[in-house]
Amino acid sequence: MEILLEELYKTDLYVDKFHDRKVFIDEHSYQINGVSKSGKTTLLKNYLLSLKKSTYLYIDCSDIRIDVTQLNHLLPSFCMQNKIETLVFDNYTPKFKFVNVSQLLLSSEVHYDIDVLEHIRLYPLDYEEFLAYEHKYDSSALNHFVQLGGFAFMHTLHNDQRNLYLQRVLLFTLDEMEFDIIKLCAKFMSQKLSAFTIYERLKLSRKISKDKLYKSFSELVNKGYIHTLSKYQHTRATKKIYLCDTSIKSALSVEKNFARLFENMIFLELLKSKNELFYEEGIDFYLPKKDEIILCKPFVDERRLFKKLESIEAFIFSYGIRKITVVSMNKETSISHPLASVDIIPFDIWALGD
Incomplete structure (x- = not known):
């Protein structure tokens, strides 16, 4: 392990663009x-x-050459001898022990409750971040975003x-059960879907444990591969499912439904805004703290x-809804309503607005 540590220490890192x-x-x-x-x-x-x-010192914990027991034993003295100030555990698992350094950086899919570390949740690119990869900031950029995702x-x-x-x-990345679940979630994207319904569907084609399925479903939510949205003031109602x-x-699916894909796009932008968010019957998104409703109407x-x-x-x-925002693909206008302001806003303008 001494040889591997020296190799990792001396290796030049590279980031492309x-x-x-x-x-x-x-x-x-x-x-x-x-x-x-992500x-x-x-x-x-x-x-x-x-x-x-x-x-x-940068260590990728998924490197199969690493003997964790030996590394944990050697790492404190190695960091001290080489005056390591910043230690990185990429793809971290709890088998790796921390070392007393000035700065510790971890990355993983799963969040671990570690008080000494500040938390960063990194999602795939949102629309504003996506634009950095585009040559032109015109209507083609939004079309590319629809095609490529984040x-x-x-x-x-x-x-x-x-x-x-x-x-x-x-x-x-995922185990067999998690992959089967996310395949079904892809089919029902932006619709109501419970873990029980997933169980009922999957058990028709394979032998399956309800407890294991529920655990795998929870893991996918915890990791952020799927997101769930609750109905307002109905915590026991079936949640809506969105993909990361x-x-x-x-x-994962040959079925096409642009309206549901568009709704998922809008959900992901709202997710990163950290606004409290719910759905209601006939209402795509309700933001109670902003007294706002958002409707997804691409055309x-x-x-x-x-x-x-x-x-x-x-x-x-x-x-007491004061604001109704209708997010479209390209239409922009306002219409009169006796109870609230109603603005139709193109996705690209809406996503960059806040």
Whole structure:
């Protein structure tokens, strides 16, 4: 292990064309969590490249050459002898023991309760971050975002490679049960779906344990591969399911439904805004602290929109809704309503607005 430690210490790190993210690392110690390919390793390496090379040690915990017991024994003295100030455990697992250094950085899919570390949740690219990869900031950028989603690696692949590559990433990262669950979630993206319904469907084609399925479903939520949205003031009602990135839909399902994909896009932007968020019958998203409703209408028709508003008027009145935002693909206008302001806003303007 001494030889491997020396090799890791001397190896030059490399980052190809780093684009700034909305989160960043400074001199504090951090735990960075996010799904596979969300950019955790790139964020870590880019930060390390800003430091003096002799002051840091980068260890990828998934390196099969590592004997964890030996490494835990040797690492404290190695860090002391080489005056390591910043120690990085990429793809961290609790088998690796911490060392007394000035700065400790961890990355993993799962969040660990470690008081001494500040927390960074890293998601795939949102629309604003995605634009850094685009040559033009016109309507083609939004079309590319719809096609590629938020995984940065998609920009490096040809169209015929993307779905198969993403399938391989998920097959490598998730266990068999988790993969079967996310496949079904891809089919029912932006719809109500419970773990029990998933169990009922999967048991038709394979022998399955309900307890294991529930645990795997919970793991996918904890890791951030799927997100759930509760119904307002109905915690026991079936939650809606969203994917961590819309590209997973096309990689795992042949079914097409642009309206649901568009809703998932909007959900992910709202998720990163950290607003309290719910759904309601006939209402895509309700933000109670902002007295706002958001409707997802990629190709909005004003006559149908008026009928939609009539159908939810009781909710608008009862909860004092002041603002109704209708997110579209390209239409922009305002319409009059006796109870609230109604603005139709294109996705690209809405996503960059806040």
